[in-house]
Amino acid sequence: DADVTQTPRNRITKTGKRIMLECSQTKGHDRMYWYRQDPGLGLRLIYYSFDVKDINKGEISDGYSVSRQAQAKFSLSLESAIPNQTALYFCATSERLASNEQFFGPGTRLTVL
Amino acid sequence: SQKIEQNSEALNIQEGKTATLTCNYTNYSPAYLQWYRQDPGRGPVFLLLIRENEKEKRKERLKVTFDTTLKQSLFHITASQPADSATYLCAPDDSWGKLQFGAGTQVVVTP
Numbered sequence: 394d395a396d397v398t399q400t401p402r403n404r405i406t407k408t409g410k411r412i413m414l415e416c417s418q419t420k421g422h423d424r425m426y427w428y429r430q431d432p433g434l435g436l437r438l439i440y441y442s443f444d445v446k447d448i449n450k451g452e453i454s455d456g457y458s459v460s461r462q463a464q465a466k467f468s469l470s471l472e473s474a475i476p477n478q479t480a481l482y483f484c485a486t487s488e489r490l491a492s493n494e495q496f497f498g499p500g501t502r503l504t505v506l
Numbered sequence: 507s508q509k510i511e512q513n514s515e516a517l518n519i520q521e522g523k524t525a526t527l528t529c530n531y532t533n534y535s536p537a538y539l540q541w542y543r544q545d546p547g548r549g550p551v552f553l554l555l556i557r558e559n560e561k562e563k564r565k566e567r568l569k570v571t572f573d574t575t576l577k578q579s580l581f582h583i584t585a586s587q588p589a590d591s592a593t594y595l596c597a598p599d600d601s602w603g604k605l606q607f608g609a610g611t612q613v614v615v616t617p
Contacts (some may be wrong), residue, residue: 397549428607433514435595435609436550443603451604483549492538492557495605497549 396420397498399484405504412471414501416484424487425467426495427451427459429480436483442467474505508534512596512608519615525583527611529596532577536598539572539579540605544593550607553594554581586615 397418406412416425423444428436438451440459448461456478460468471478481502485495511530519525529539538557542550556563556572556579563570569582579598583590593612597605 426604433609435510436607438604438606441604481547485549492555492599494540494552494555495550497551500547500549502547 395499397484397486397496399482399498399501401501402499403502405506406474407506408473408475410474410505412474412503414469414471414482414484414503416467416469416498418465418484418486418496418498420486420496421464422486422496423464423489425461426485426487427457427467427469428483428485429453429478430483430500431480439469439482471503471505474503476505479503479505508532508600508606510596510598510606510608512594512611514609514611516612516614519586519613521587521615521617523586525586525590525613525615527581527594527596527613529579529581529598529608530577531598534598534600535574535577536600539570539596539598541568541570541579541581542595542597542607544595544610546593550595583613586613588615588617591615 426441427439442448442461484498487493487495509532541553544550571580593610595610596608600606
C-alpha cells in the first residue's frame with residue numbers, strides 16, 4: 394500500500410460547492426503539507442502542519458482551510474469553490490527535521506466549473 | 507521576495523549524453539537545496555539534497571552542485587537514458603524550514 398494516499402483522485406465540482414480533499418499517511422511523520430500545482434507555476438504551499446496542534450498558512454491560503462484530525466490525517470477544504478481553484482493538489486509528509494525529504498501523495502485533480 | 511528560476515524550455519537530449527539543468531534563486535540564502543523528479547500526473551519524488559557547505563553531491567548517475575556565491579545549483583544526469591525523461595524540480599528551503607519549489611525543467615531523452 395502507498396505510504397501517502399489522497400482521496401478523491403479526481404473531482405469535478407461546481408462553483409460555490411464545498412469540497413474536502415483528504416490525505417492519510419502511514420509513514421509516522423509529524424509534518425504534513427498541502428500544495429497546489431498549476432502549469433508553469435510549480436508547487437505552491439497552501440497550508441502546513443508541523444504536528445497535530447501546529448497548523449500554519451502557506452503562500453496561498455486564501456479560500457482554503459485545513460484540519461489535522463490525527464498525526465496521520467490532514468484534510469484540505471475549499472469552503473466555496475471557484476474556477477481559479479482548478480488545479481492539481483498534492484499532500485506531502487516529512488519527518489521532524491526541516492531538511493528531510495518530502496514524500497508526496499499521488500495528487501487530486503480538481504476541476505471547478 | 508524570494509524567487510526561484512528554472513529553465514522553462516524543455517531540454518531535449520540524446521541518449522548517452524549528459525543533461526545539465528540550472529536552478530537560480532534570488533533574495534535569500536537557503537541552508538540546503540533538494541531536487542525532485544516528477545512524472546506526468548504524479549507526485550514529485552525526492553532525488554538528492556545538498557547543503558550550503560557542500561559543493562557537490564553524487565548519487566549514481568546524478569550530480570548536484572551548489573554555488574552559494576552565484577546563488578545557483580546545477581543538476582547533471584550523466585549517461586542519460588529515455589527512462590530519465592521527466593520534469594525535474596529544484597527546491598531550496600525558505601529559511602523557515604519549508605521548501606520552495608521551482609516550476610521545473612522538462613527533460614526529454616531520445617534514443
